[in-house]
Amino acid sequence: MFTPHTEQEVKEMLQAIGVKQIEDLFQDIPAQYRFPKLNIPEGLSEMETVQQLQEMSEANESTNELICFLGAGAYHHYTPAAVDALIRRGEFLTAYTPYQPEISQGTLQAIFEYQSLIAALTGMEVCNASHYDGATALAEAGVMAYHHFRGKRCKFVVSPCVHPQYRQTLRTYMSGYDCMYVLGDQPENVAEKPESLAAFIDDETAMVAVQYPDFFGRVYDYSALEKIVHERGALFVVVVNPLSLGLLKPPGEFGADVVVGEGQSLGLPLSFGGPYLGIFATRQEYVRKIAGRLVGETVDRDGRKGYVLTLTAREQHIRREKATSNICTNQGLMALASAIYLSLLGKHGLRQVAELCYHKAHYAAKKIGQIPGYALAFSEPFFHEFVVRCPQSVSEINDHLLEHGILGGYDLGADYPMLKDHVLFAVTEMNTREQIDALCAALEEVSHHD
Amino acid sequence: MTEPTVFEMSSPGRCGFKFPAPDVPAAPLPQGFVRQSLNLPELSEVDVIRHFTHLSQLNYSIDGGFYPLGSCTMKYNPKVNEETARLPGFAHAHPLQPIETVQGCLALMFELQEWLKEIGGFAGVSLQPSAGAQGELTGVLIIRAYHRSRGDTRRNKMLLPDSAHGTNPATTAMAGFEVIPLPTDARGNVDLQVLLSHCDDTLAGLMLTNPNTLGLFDENLLEVVEAVHKAGGLVYGDGANLNALVGVARPGDLGIDVMHYNLHKTFSTPHGGGGPGSGPVGVAEHLVDFLPGPLVKIVEEATEEMPPLYGLVMPPYTIGRVKSFYGQFGVLVRAYTYINMLGPDGLRKVAEYAVLNANYLLSKLKGKYSLPYDRVCMHEFVLEGKWDDCPEIHALDIAKRLMDYGFHPPTNYFPLIVHEALMIEPTETESKQTLDAFADALLKIAEEARANPQVLKDAPHSTPVRRLDEVKAARDLVLCCWTPGQ
Numbered sequence: 059m060f061t062p063h064t065e066q067e068v069k070e071m072l073q074a075i076g077v078k079q080i081e082d083l084f085q086d087i088p089a090q091y092r093f094p095k096l097n098i099p100e101g102l103s104e105m106e107t108v109q110q111l112q113e114m115s116e117a118n119e120s121t122n123e124l125i126c127f128l129g130a131g132a133y134h135h136y137t138p139a140a141v142d143a144l145i146r147r148g149e150f151l152t153a154y155t156p157y158q159p160e161i162s163q164g165t166l167q168a169i170f171e172y173q174s175l176i177a178a179l180t181g182m183e184v185c186n187a188s189h190y191d192g193a194t195a196l197a198e199a200g201v202m203a204y205h206h207f208r209g210k211r212c213k214f215v216v217s218p219c220v221h222p223q224y225r226q227t228l229r230t231y232m233s234g235y236d237c238m239y240v241l242g243d244q245p246e247n248v249a250e251k252p253e254s255l256a257a258f259i260d261d262e263t264a265m266v267a268v269q270y271p272d273f274f275g276r277v278y279d280y281s282a283l284e285k286i287v288h289e290r291g292a293l294f295v296v297v298v299n300p301l302s303l304g305l306l307k308p309p310g311e312f313g314a315d316v317v318v319g320e321g322q323s324l325g326l327p328l329s330f331g332g333p334y335l336g337i338f339a340t341r342q343e344y345v346r347k348i349a350g351r352l353v354g355e356t357v358d359r360d361g362r363k364g365y366v367l368t369l370t371a372r373e374q375h376i377r378r379e380k381a382t383s384n385i386c387t388n389q390g391l392m393a394l395a396s397a398i399y400l401s402l403l404g405k406h407g408l409r410q411v412a413e414l415c416y417h418k419a420h421y422a423a424k425k426i427g428q429i430p431g432y433a434l435a436f437s438e439p440f441f442h443e444f445v446v447r448c449p450q451s452v453s454e455i456n457d458h459l460l461e462h463g464i465l466g467g468y469d470l471g472a473d474y475p476m477l478k479d480h481v482l483f484a485v486t487e488m489n490t491r492e493q494i495d496a497l498c499a500a501l502e503e504v505s506h507h508d
Numbered sequence: 509m510t511e512p513t514v515f516e517m518s519s520p521g522r523c524g525f526k527f528p529a530p531d532v533p534a535a536p537l538p539q540g541f542v543r544q545s546l547n548l549p550e551l552s553e554v555d556v557i558r559h560f561t562h563l564s565q566l567n568y569s570i571d572g573g574f575y576p577l578g579s580c581t582m583k584y585n586p587k588v589n590e591e592t593a594r595l596p597g598f599a600h601a602h603p604l605q606p607i608e609t610v611q612g613c614l615a616l617m618f619e620l621q622e623w624l625k626e627i628g629g630f631a632g633v634s635l636q637p638s639a640g641a642q643g644e645l646t647g648v649l650i651i652r653a654y655h656r657s658r659g660d661t662r663r664n665k666m667l668l669p670d671s672a673h674g675t676n677p678a679t680t681a682m683a684g685f686e687v688i689p690l691p692t693d694a695r696g697n698v699d700l701q702v703l704l705s706h707c708d709d710t711l712a713g714l715m716l717t718n719p720n721t722l723g724l725f726d727e728n729l730l731e732v733v734e735a736v737h738k739a740g741g742l743v744y745g746d747g748a749n750l751n752a753l754v755g756v757a758r759p760g761d762l763g764i765d766v767m768h769y770n771l772h773k774t775f776s777t778p779h780g781g782g783g784p785g786s787g788p789v790g791v792a793e794h795l796v797d798f799l800p801g802p803l804v805k806i807v808e809e810a811t812e813e814m815p816p817l818y819g820l821v822m823p824p825y826t827i828g829r830v831k832s833f834y835g836q837f838g839v840l841v842r843a844y845t846y847i848n849m850l851g852p853d854g855l856r857k858v859a860e861y862a863v864l865n866a867n868y869l870l871s872k873l874k875g876k877y878s879l880p881y882d883r884v885c886m887h888e889f890v891l892e893g894k895w896d897d898c899p900e901i902h903a904l905d906i907a908k909r910l911m912d913y914g915f916h917p918p919t920n921y922f923p924l925i926v927h928e929a930l931m932i933e934p935t936e937t938e939s940k941q942t943l944d945a946f947a948d949a950l951l952k953i954a955e956e957a958r959a960n961p962q963v964l965k966d967a968p969h970s971t972p973v974r975r976l977d978e979v980k981a982a983r984d985l986v987l988c989c990w991t992p993g994q
Contacts, residue, residue, distance in 0.1 A: 059849060060584050060776070061861045062939040071868040071940060080860045083867055083884055084756055086725035091761045093856070098623050101851025104588050111845060115597030117612030122600040124609070131832060132603050138525050140553055142594075145780075148571030149564035152585050153781045154916075160971040161568035161911055165781035168563050171514050174989045178547045184987050187782065190638035193832040201682070223832040230800070230828035233649060234683035277541050307543045320832070329593075330613045331603030331833025332638070333784035345985070351782065355989075356981035359966075363510050364973040368981040374641070374678035375922070379687045384678035387639035387772065390782025394560075401514045401556050402524035405548040410527050413534075420535035439538035456606065468604055491531040 059101070121328060121465065125493045127422075129443050129484020130273070130468035131192065131221050132331065133323045135301070135411070136488060141325045141398045145391055155351075155390070159366045160358075165390065166365035170353045172397040179303050179400070179408075180317040181310020182339035186350035188389040189336025192297065192320030193224040196267060197231035198338060198349045199295045199316045201383055203265035204235060206293065206347055211264035215242040215255055219272035220297055222473040228267075238264075245474045248274070249436070252283045259290050265316075269297040270309060274482060275419075275443025276436055277306060284313035300324055300337060300396075302441045304403075304412030316340045325399030326392055335392040346372060349383030411487050415442035419485035422494045426483070429498060431505035435480055443484045445470065445477070449505045452481045462500045464493075511562050513989040518549035524556050566972045567781070568916050574942050576869075578888045578919035578931025579673065579721055581751045581773035586849070589777065589842035598841055603833040607807075607819050613837065614818035618804040620844045621788075624769055627847075627855065628747075629760025630790030632823075634799040635835040640748055641675040642830055643768025643787025644715070648683040649827045650766055650791060650798045651713045651742045657798075657825060663712040663741070669698050671721045671923045673748060685712055692925055696724040696881035698732050707739035716764075717746035721923040721931070722881050723866065723888035725752070733763035742766065742795075750774045751935065752863055752886035755856030759790075766791045771836075774858075775843035786839035797825040802834060861936035862887040865943060869934050872947035876954045880926050888933035890926050901957045901964055903928040908975065909956070909967035913949035 063071070068080070077083060084092055102110070126134040145151065149164060156162030156169075169187045176185040189195040200214055214232070216225055225243055232238045242258040252268055259266060266287045271277045280296070287294045295316045296309040301323035309317045321335030322328075340348055346369060354368035374381040403411065419442040427434045431449030446467070448455055456466035467484065470477040485494065551559075568575070575582035593599070601610050621633045637643040648666070655663045666685040668676050670692055677687045688706055691699045698716070714736045719725045726732060736743050745759045745767035751774045753759065759767050771777050772785035779785070791799060807819035820834070850858065863886050870879070870889045877891040893903025907917030907930070919931040934943060956963055968974060 152570035379677035391780030421532035
């Protein structure tokens with residue numbers, strides 16, 4: 059279908075090579091294993107394929123039909139039409155990694171602008187060209203911290219209020235390093251102040267990681283913790299939701315050494331969990347220790363401004379087993395999408411969307427807190443997510459909400475046993491007041507059923 | 509003319525997007541947490557569209573022309589993939605929805621797992637890994653977990669041919685193994701004698717790219733695999749070069765224990781200027797319990813009235829999760845679409861024509877460019893970009909000159925075992941006419957190298973910018989068009 063040769067052309071090519079048939083080119087493969095019959099369905103036309111995938115996609119009830127109050131690391135936001143129109147351009151979509159800068163200035167400048175936009179947003183000095191997602195960006199912060207201390211500091215202190223899947227991913231990445239371990243994230247400590255992590259921090263601590271806003275949506279002042287972390291010489295790593303930084307003080311202003319986060323909220327579709335965008339920003343002093351690609355500005359032979367991949371001596375294709383990481387392919391197109399999103403919204407638009415999320419979430423929290431049987435679990439300031447204690451199991455409540463066409467919040471009981479019957483709601487600019495009122499009405503019905 | 513950056517274009521007060529007015533009362537903002545300044549650009553939608561359109565026009569792409577980048581499998585990316593990945597039911601599915609509401613996503617993932625198992629000859633597949641390098645890390649961590657589960661903690665050596673991609677040694681180090689390089693023999697195979705000398709009870713395994721980065725299928729593959737297995741080690745297959753084998757041979761049948769697939773290479777999902785990729789991992793029976801999860805399984809069998817219920821299951825001895833959620837789902841949809849359209853015959857044709865195209869191109873260039881390993885190649889081949897009679901010309905000069913002829917250069921200076929390497933992978937989607945034109949350009953450049961070497965040294969001449977000063981970029985280190993605090 060996507061192979062252009064005619065029979066005549068194949069014949070001519072075989073002749074030029076000097077073999078009789080295509081099969082002759084595969085003589086090095088042991089004969090008994092050559093040309094197996096694959097048991098997969100026969101190929102379909104484009105029309106049939108589209109029809110079939112359309113049907114499969116319609117077997118879902120997505121946030122396209124359901125009213126969504128589910129977040130927990132992936133958020134339902136609006137993506138301006140311009141974002142997709144631009145990233146679909148074949149010149150961006152079907153280019154490889156910009157290893158040949160003379161014919162890749164578009165990708166290179168776009169990454170350079172992405173680096174700049176994220177640096178501005180997080181209040182950091184340097185940002186790399188992306189990781190796979192927020193979870194792997196945190197894991198790579200761990201790898202960097204390991205190398206920074208040359209393996210001499212063996213502890214990663216991580217708040218239990220960092221996304222559970224991020225902590226799991228960090229542990230997987232660390233399983234190759236015998237000496238390293240992750241501690242401090244006992245799930246029963248979620249109500250403790252961030253400073254309580256101090257009990258775990260000592261001279262063997264390589265990094266301390268917190269989330270901002272945390273997994274439960276709460277916004278903490280981390281300045282006391284930051285002091286403790288730096289007194290012990292460890293790296294202070296902050297996991298962010300970048301969209302919240304349209305409103306909130308950036309971690310660069312409270313002493314973060316590394317800011318990582320999930321960039322999905324910046325114009326990427328939910329797409330059932332990926333492809334997303336791993337953000338990684340840091341301070342200039344660590345730039346030679348970070349993983350991933352970096353684009354730098356330079357000039358060409360005629361003195362014209364241009365861009366190239368730089369500090370490549372950190373990377374696997376040059377440094378091999380001494381590289382800072384094995385990462386090669388990253389999330390280039392997703393980084394481009396978020397750069398377009400941030401450019402379109404700009405300083406005013408990002409503040410607006412962050413405030414819309416904030417006000418709507420607070421309206422929802424206040425209303426839900428007034429329903430008999432429900433209560434807000436925490437009293438700290440929050441951004442656009444909050445935890446509610448429910449009068450019965452979250453799965454029963456979510457089943458009921460689904461009957462009303464509402465996608466309920468995240469059931470916290472599995473990750474945090476003491477938060478059994480607690481749900482994490484997310485509210486974004488997509489939720490209208492009517493939708494929030496409908497959620498409250500449906501929740502009220504559940505409590506009345508008791 | 510240089511395109512200004514979005515910061516340089518900014519005009520105070522402009523905004524490119526309008527949100528609806530708030531429909532709820534404003535809540536007091538959190539005291540002490542509100543940021544005072546946000547230095548993002550201020551642009552209109554037209555500004556943004558034109559800017560990024562201009563940037564895109566500075567790129568070379570598959571849609572624009574031939575991209576014979578060795579080891580990268582830059583084949584044409586069917587446009588229908590972009591449509592299916594954007595079907596609203598897929599694009600707007602939240603990863604944490606109740607499984608009953610996302611059966612379409614799970615069914616697609618389940619079938620893709622099954623297809624990849626069948627194509628690779630494996631007993632289990634996890635779709636979780638995000639890209640090739642993460643698939644490698646996953647595979648090597650699985651090898652580690654397997655040995656440890658048997659109390660076999662002494663195995664700390666990982667053998668790597670010297671032709672391996674840089675990701676292999678980097679991955680090996682991240683997984684806590686010692687890297688033992690293996691030399692390549694005169695025919696381009698793994699040096700079997702050296703391999704045998706390392707086969708003892710400290711051997712964890714071998715990471716093997718086959719066909720290797722010279723584009724050659726290892727003639728002793730079965731002996732190599734047997735030697736590693738006999739010593740108690742496992743064989744990791746780097747699936748980067750699966751385009752040569754898809755439908756033609758199954759790595760699992762050849763004795764490979766674990767392998768990653770590059771969906772963004774073999775299965776035609778676009779590379780996006782650097783990603784996203786997707787690197788599912790397939791394993792033989794003895795490793796299925798160690799796969800990263802969750803995997804998609806049937807949790808309730810189909811009945812006469814009802815389809816099966818798909819759910820998410822963590823394998824019992826899993827190495828853990830390697831990312832959040834389940835994989836690069838949008839990329840999975842594209843690969844599923846592609847396999848669905850090709851079927852078994854179409855997939856076989858992929859490998860056949862990829863290998864045909866490489867050998868045809870090789871036949872046209874052999875003699876004018878030196879070929880260090882003269883054998884029938886698979887999907888790619890490596891030439892030397894240098895001649896004794898014009899020593900000032902390097903592979904880099906040839907690569908840059910190709911741009912003036914309208915082609916993307918091949919991979920150069922890799923694999924490391926070939927001096928001045930030019931690694932050429934045409935892929936199956938290129939026509940004979942394109943291959944002929946490319947060969948003509950390379951032959952012309954070989955003449956120019958003698959007649960007018962300066963034109964190569966000064967190349968490229970016709971690109972948006974000319975050769976860039978990489979030393980300056982690393983020395984002056986300007987990584988940001990906006991400096992915090994200014």
